[in-house]
Amino acid sequence: MKKTFLGLTAAASLLAGVSMAAAEPVKVGMITTLSGGGASLGIDVRDGFQLALKQSGNTDVELIIEDDARKPDLAVQLSDKLIQSDKVDVMTGIIWSNLAMAVIPGAVAQDKIYLSPNAGPSQLAGAGCNANYFNVAWQNDNLHEAMGAYATSADFKKSFILAPNYPAGKDALTGFKRFFKGEVVKEVYTQLGQTDYAAEIAEIRASGADNVFFFLPGGMGIAFMKQYAGAGVDVPLLGPAFSFDQAILQAVGDAALGVKNTSQWSKDIDNETNKAFVESFQAEYGRLPSLYASQGFDTANLLLSAMETASISDKDAFRAALKAANFKSTRGDFKFGNNNHPIQDIYVREVIKEGDVYTNKLVGVALEDHADAYAADCKM
Amino acid sequence: MTVALFLEQILNGLQLGVMLFLMAAGLTLIFGVMGLINLAHGSLFMIGGFVCAAVAAWTGSFWLGLIASLIAAAAAGALVEIAVIRRLYDRDHLDQVLATFALVLMFSEAVRFVFGSFPLYLDPPVFLAGPVMLPGDLPYPAYRLAIIIAGLVVAAGLGLLISKTRLGMQIRAGEADREMIAALGVDIRFLYTVVFALGAALAGFAGALIGAIQSVQIGMGEPVLILAFVVIVIGGIGSIRGALVAALIVGLVDTLGRFLLPTLLSGAMEASAARGVGSALASMLIYLLMAVVLVFKPRGLFPANA
Structure with missing residues (x-):
């Protein structure tokens, strides 16, 4: 009897041990x-x-x-x-x-x-x-707000802005405009997943803008940057880090060198x-x-x-x-x-080439301890 | 809005149109001659893009990639025709749609298996990489201009092939009366394989050309395929001339619509609403065009067997 009891307690404590470990x-x-x-x-x-x-x-x-x-x-x-x-x-x-x-x-x-x-x-x-x-x-909105602030401080006056037509695209352009003090000469929404930007690039060429702010993450950014380089338009590009991530930079290559972008993170x-x-x-x-x-x-x-x-x-x-x-x-x-x-904090980065790899380096802080514009509407 | 911008958009529309023609020509030939609806045509476009990107990355030459993409797409087309499509000619269109849709899924998974999920990159040849100056001081991407020229050359070649050669005569005869040309001793099975491979090669060629200005990715053919179907319906099913005219119309209407509609509407309503309505309308425009054409010409602009 005693043995059984001991055995049971041992088993119980073992089991307890197991469940403790599984936390x-x-x-x-x-x-x-x-x-x-x-x-x-x-x-x-x-x-x-x-x-x-x-x-x-x-x-x-x-x-x-x-x-x-x-x-x-x-x-x-x-x-x-x-x-x-x-x-x-x-x-x-x-x-x-x-x-x-x-x-x-x-x-x-x-x-x-x-x-x-x-x-x-x-x-x-x-x-x-x-x-x-x-x-x-x-x-x-955050990274785009930071780019709006940077574009203002870098003395850009006339911006052509471009994003896909989906919730984040609208947030992007809203965010940029919230902090950009210059004039937005044209605002264009493209289709999400669009791969041909010939029509938009032609409009950029004719717009008289002194900068292009674009938010095109993933494959859209690759297609846009390649076509932009091929078209020979020399208006400087600005964008959030999403338009210049590691995958896009490797695909685009030299055409992206020197471009400024905003990010909450950088590898340095x-x-x-x-x-x-x-x-x-x-x-x-x-x-x-x-x-x-x-x-x-x-x-x-x-x-x-x-x-x-x-x-x-x-x-x-x-x-x-x-x-x-x-x-x-x-x-x-x-x-x-x-x-x-x-x-x-949201930083400004610049596209550089390290050996054979294209990447970004930090060049400054665009917005410090930045919160979003919607927090006040949240009842929490 | 300047004249230069308008001209550039017209060229962009032509480039889209020429690319659509390369897709639609194969589609309309296959439907006209064999009576087959081939949803897998977009997959052949994708194969062209992938093979060109892979061969170009391997050899460093875009041109070798382009040749390889033609061969690979034609070979894939011939293989599919012999293995699968041949069994579908006597079935109704629903069976053909189901079977070729299955092919779409299989091709996509096969490409994912071979090349992975990441998009591939393909750069145009160096001497076509930048812009060229057109008369009137209009800079235009050299590569897009090359696509327009290549497409028009292919269109002319295809026109000669259909109207002047023995093969073209057989194709036209096949469109008019299949049983009769079989009875006259033409090897109809071989003719079908050749037509299918020809259509596939054109799709692969388009995929390779377009791959160099976009990223080469799985499913890249499907959006183009939908437009190509619109083109052959507008142009008249089975007609190469109809496909060319309709492709150019669709390319121009789509490009100019996307560019002009938001601007035109902004005169009538508030700017942000105009942009929203304008881009929504622009994406519907070619379907509206198709509906209007079908009301007045139910068999398309150039019916093949009129």
Whole structure:
């Protein structure tokens, strides 16, 4: 009898030990773009996220990755699958704002926590903010606002502005205009995924603008820059970092040298976390990280930091732990505003060539401790 | 708005039109001669782009890439015709659509398997990389001008092939009466394979040309395919001349619409609303054009068997 009792207690304590070690595993569903013209963005976010998980040695995160191919309908199906059949606790990964608007409101309403590594549509930053939604990258307008501020300080007077016709494109041009004090000579919305910009480039040539501000992430940026170089228009280009990421720069080459762009991250931001991140990313994947990779990396580290102090089964405590943002960001200082969007510095970078590789270097700060324009509308 | 801008947009419209013609010519020949709706034509365009980019990256020569893309697309076309399409001639159009749509999915996955999900890059040859000065001090990208010229040369060649050669005579006879030319001793199965391969080569050629100004990616052919279908419906199914005229009209209407409509509308309404309505209307414009043409000419502008 005594033996049985001992055995039972031993078994019980063993079991307790096991469950202690498992410390509430967290199931993460990542929907991101891994194929088509936007694939390089999703692949960078995924790789950055996985690198952070690997470095932490934390085995309590179960990551399920799905490819949305930049299709909103597919993203919604995948989100239903992750929530209903995989029963994930946390979701992340979406790159494009039109997909974000299709997925995130539904997911957070079902009490899933959503950590956005990229898309930050204005609709989710103002009146539509939600306690379950955290943006670890930026509100969409931010980088464009910074470029508007830079263009003003660099004494540009007449701007031709161009973006795709989808939520982030509208946020981009709104953000630029909010801080640009010169004149906008023409504002053009193109189709999302458009690959031929001949008509727009002809208009730029005829517009008399002294700068072109364009927001064309992924394959759109590659097509635009190549065609712009071929057309021989010599109006200087300005843009957010999205128009000059690692993949675009390698495809465009010399034509991009010297171009200024704005970013919340750069590979030469001087802090320990960032140095270690840039080195380990290169060692792991054999290429330079982009800002998207840094965002994926920060997103995973934010999640891991919350898991250390709170259990996912206590949602309130977990949300509070996320909001504290007690992790070391590759950007240096990082904190959330009242609407769960970052308050951070935004830098100006310049495209340079290092050996055979095109990349960016820091040249200054465009906006310090910058919050977004919608925070005041958020009742949190 | 200046005259130079207007002229440049007309050239852009011509370039789009010429590219659409290369796609539509194959599509309309295949439909006219064999009565087959081929949704996989966009995949042949994609194959042309990928093969050209891969061979150009490997050999460093755009021209070798271009030749390789012609050969690869023609070979893929012939293979598909012999293996799959041949079984579809006697079926109805719904079966053909289903089978060729399956081919689209298979080609996309096969290309993903071979080349990966990342887009490939293809640069135009160096001497065509910059702008050229056209008369009247109008700078225009040399490569786009080359596309216009190449497309018009192909159109002329195709016209001669159809009207002057023995093969062209057989193609025209095949459009008019399939059974009769088979009864006259023409090897109709071989003729079909040749026509299909010819159409495929034209699509591959277009894919390679366009790949150099865009990024070469999976699914690049489908948006072009939709426009090409509009072109053959407007031009009259089966007619090469109709395809050329309709392709140029569609290219010009689409380009000029995108550029002029927002400007025209801004006179009538507030600027941001005009941009929204203008770009929405511009993307509908060619479908409106198709509807109008079909009201007055239900068989297209140049019906083949009129």
